Amino acid sequence: MQIAGLLQPLLAQLNSGVLVLDAEYRLVFINQFIARRANLVLAEVQGRLLFDVFTDLPRAWLQRKLDSVQELQIPAFSNWEQRQYIFKLPHLRPLSTGSQYMAQNCSIMPLSSADNNAGYICILIEDATDAFVYQQQLHSSMQQLEQANRIDGLTGIFNRRYWQQQLQLELQRATRYQHPLSLLLFDLDKFKQLNDTYGHQGGDAVLISVSQQIATLLRDTDIFGRYGGEEFGVILPETALSGAMMVANRVCQAIASQTVSYNQQHIAVTLSIGVASFTGQSIDELIQQTDIALYNAKRQGRNCVRAYASEQNYLKKVN
Numbered sequence: 001m002q003i004a005g006l007l008q009p010l011l012a013q014l015n016s017g018v019l020v021l022d023a024e025y026r027l028v029f030i031n032q033f034i035a036r037r038a039n040l041v042l043a044e045v046q047g048r049l050l051f052d053v054f055t056d057l058p059r060a061w062l063q064r065k066l067d068s069v070q071e072l073q074i075p076a077f078s079n080w081e082q083r084q085y086i087f088k089l090p091h092l093r094p095l096s097t098g099s100q101y102m103a104q105n106c107s108i109m110p111l112s113s114a115d116n117n118a119g120y121i122c123i124l125i126e127d128a129t130d131a132f133v134y135q136q137q138l139h140s141s142m143q144q145l146e147q148a149n150r151i152d153g154l155t156g157i158f159n160r161r162y163w164q165q166q167l168q169l170e171l172q173r174a175t176r177y178q179h180p181l182s183l184l185l186f187d188l189d190k191f192k193q194l195n196d197t198y199g200h201q202g203g204d205a206v207l208i209s210v211s212q213q214i215a216t217l218l219r220d221t222d223i224f225g226r227y228g229g230e231e232f233g234v235i236l237p238e239t240a241l242s243g244a245m246m247v248a249n250r251v252c253q254a255i256a257s258q259t260v261s262y263n264q265q266h267i268a269v270t271l272s273i274g275v276a277s278f279t280g281q282s283i284d285e286l287i288q289q290t291d292i293a294l295y296n297a298k299r300q301g302r303n304c305v306r307a308y309a310s311e312q313n314y315l316k317k318v319n
């Protein structure tokens with residue numbers, strides 16, 4: 001048997017799309033893979049212009065590709081990562097892929113006929129939906145992992161490692177652009193006693209509730225993290241000391257004015273807050289200064305806000 005006789009059944013069964021165009025980009029042939037998915041009949045589209053049959057092709061791009069294949073007589077390729085699909089064909093995956101169209105690798109090849117008349121072009125479409133789906137799943141797992149890596153498991157706010165990385169970045173930014181930045185460190189008052197009274201789970205419920213409440217009082221650009229057990233930090237970019245004091249007082253008052261419900265009980269909670277502003281010091285110095293201010297807030301009765309700068313003035317006055 002002549003090999004030519006086997007080509008029709010081969011093309012019919014091929015699990016890739018084949019389209020053959022003449023020199024004017026009229027359809028000469030489409031195989032069953034294309035016909036079935038595009039809901040076309042070969043006899044009805046034969047001789048019609050490719051762009052008239054497939055009206056939603058990326059016309060300018062494909063025309064350029066076809067012209068260059070025809071002119072240079074060398075193949076061109078496009079893969080799904082560069083262009084997810086060229087022909088809007090449905091994929092036959094039962095599961096949702098995030099796209100209703102088949103992801104495709106596409107080869108555009110010059111063809112010569114038996115009588116050696118050049119001018120035909122073959123477009124070969126390979127279904128790459130599996131690779132597309134796999135890449136999407138990988139991407140979403142990586143995003144979840146990245147997210148988990150930066151979030152504190154109990155409160156859902158940033159963990160200490162990520163929060164401190166962000167502080168480093170924000171300090172670099174503030175230094176480069178000479179912008180203000182302030183830092184708040186706060187600590188729940190008498191938390192040991194609270195844990196002893198309501199149990200560790202009651203304590204956890206308070207940490208969750210207080211962090212949720214505080215998150216609503218901050219700007220989206222403020223960076224809120226859990227610094228330690230019952231100690232939290234907020235980076236306030238673009239904020240000088242006076243603004244930071246306003247935020248800190250707002251947080252302090254909001255927490256003190258409400259109770260946390262736990263097991264039909266209402267738990268009263270207060271915070272002490274230390275505030276310091278960035279004036280070119282190192283990250284460790286800034287944290288240390290904020291911590292000193294927090295310590296002074298504790299020492300001066302708790303449920304209050306103290307700034308590092310005013311503490312220094314206070315100490316100067318006292319000595």
Ligand SMILES: Nc1nc2c(ncn2[C@@H]2O[C@H](COP(=O)(O)OP(=O)(O)OP(=O)(O)O)[C@@H](O)[C@H]2O)c(=O)[nH]1
Pocket residue numbers: 154187188189190191192193195199200201202203204207228229230298302
């Ligand atoms: N429930 C709960 N308790 C925690 C967690 N992390 C730390 N703690 C507790 O927080 C308490 C902190 O106590 P201290 O550092 O003595 O401070 P305090 O009792 O809050 O007193 P002041 O800070 O001086 O007002 C300790 O009893 C810790 O066990 C946590 O994730 N959950």
